[in-house]
Amino acid sequence: MRVGRFPGDGLWRALRRFEARTRPVDPETVVALRRRWSELPEALRTPAQLLGQRTTGCEGTHGVFPRCNFACSPCYLGSEANQVRTDAEHTLVEVDRQMAYLRRTRGVDQHAQLIGGEVTLLGPEAHAQALLTMQHHRRKPMSMTHGDFDYAYLERLAIAPDGTRRFDLLRFAGHFDSLMRGRSGIRRPRDEAELHPFRREFVANFERLEREHGVRFDLAHNMTVTPRSLPQVAEVVRACAPMRFGMMSFQPAAYVGNPKRWKEEFHDVSIDAVWREIERGIGARIPWEHLQMGDPRCNRSSHGVFAGGRWVPVLDDRDPRDLAVRDRFVQTFGGMDFDRPGWAVAVAVARVLLRNPPVLPVAAGWARRLGRRLGWRRLLFGRPRALTFVVHAFMDAEVVGPAWEATKRGETAADPAVRAAQERLAACSYAMAHPDEDMLVPACVQHAVLDPGENAILRQRLPMVHSK
C-alpha cells in the first residue's frame, strides 16, 4: 500500500532544513569540541586556546597524490613520493574514506587541506570531484598547490562541462618561495622579489574567475623560510599584503622529508625570528599570545584587518576590554561557523543574541575601539579585509620518531627534546586520518614516520607509467 504524503510534509521538511542551516553550532561539532578540549594537555587549556573551544583543528589528506613536479630544497615529501603515479580513482576513494573518518571524529564544518604532492597534477575534473567529496563530508576544503597553473585550469575546475558553477567559493593555498625549482617562466628564482609577478598572477586568476563566473575565493600564501630567505620575509609581507590573500603563512624549514634536499642549517631560523620579520614587513607589532592554536612552539597566529595600507589586530592584547571580548565571544558563540551564506550567519547570530542580549553592547564597544585603531576613514574607504598572519613550525623527523613511539607506549621520554616533541604532538592542531587503524595522527608524524612506508606500498600499487 502506498503511504500518502500529508500536505504539510514539504513545509515541515523545509523548516527542519532551515533550522539545521541556521543552528549556531552543530551537535556533532559540540561533541567533538568537548572531546578535543578534554584531550589537551592541562597547561594549554587556557582562555586563549582555540582548540576545543572554537575549532577541533585543521585537517589534511595523506597518500592521496604523493607526486609533485617541482624540486624544492627542502621538500617534506620523501624520495619515494615521486615514484607514485597520480591516479584520480585512488585519490577519490582515499579522500572519501579519510573525510568520512574526520567527520566521525572531528565534527563538521572544519578546515581540511587537500594536500600531498601537487594537487593540480590530478587534472581539473578529478580535482573538482575531490573537493566536492570533501564538501559532502562537510569539510571546508583548501587545495594546497605550488600555484603553477593557468586560468583555463582554474575555470575548468570551477565550472562543469555543462557550464554550471560547481563552487560558490574556492579556497586555495599557493606556495611561493625562492627555494622552489620548476615554476614555468622562472625555473630557479634568485630571490623572493622575482616571484612577485607570479604571486600577482595567481591572485589575478581568481579575481578573473570571480568577475566572469561569480566564484568567490579565499587565498592563503605559504612560504618555507630558511636562513637564506629569512631576511626577505619582510619584503614578501610588504608585497603580498595588498594582494587579496586572506592569510600569509610561514613555515621555518625542518629536517623532514628528503635528506638530499637539506641544504642549510635550518635551526638558525626560529619562530620568533620569522615573527619579527613579519612585523617589520607589515610595520606593526603583531600580538599573538591572546589567541593560541594548540602549542605555542608549533603555531603562532594573529587575525587582523588590512585597510588603506595599514594592518591592525582584531583584538588588542594590551587592552583588558578586548581580552574580555575574546572570552565573551568564545563563551557565547563557541564553535559557531561564520563561514556560510550571509543570511544563514545572520539568523544564527540572531538566535545566539536572543539568548544573550548583553553581548550587543560589548560587541559595539569592541567595534568602536577597532574603528579608532584603524582609523574610521580607512575602515570606510580603505577596502578593509581580513588578513591573518601565521607561523607553523614543523618538527625534525629525528625527534618526532622517538616521541611518537614513546607516546604509543604510554611513556614520557627522559630526553627533554623528545619529551617536548611529545607535548607538542599531544596538542597537535593539524591532523591526518587513518580510518583502518581508527586513529588520527599529527602531520609531523605522518611526514616523519608514516609517509615512507605508505609511499612504498603506493609505489607498488600505482607505479609510474613511462612512455617509450
Ligand code: SF4
Ligand atoms: S605537532 Fe607538528 S603537525 Fe602538529 S601542530 Fe605541531 S608542528 Fe604542526
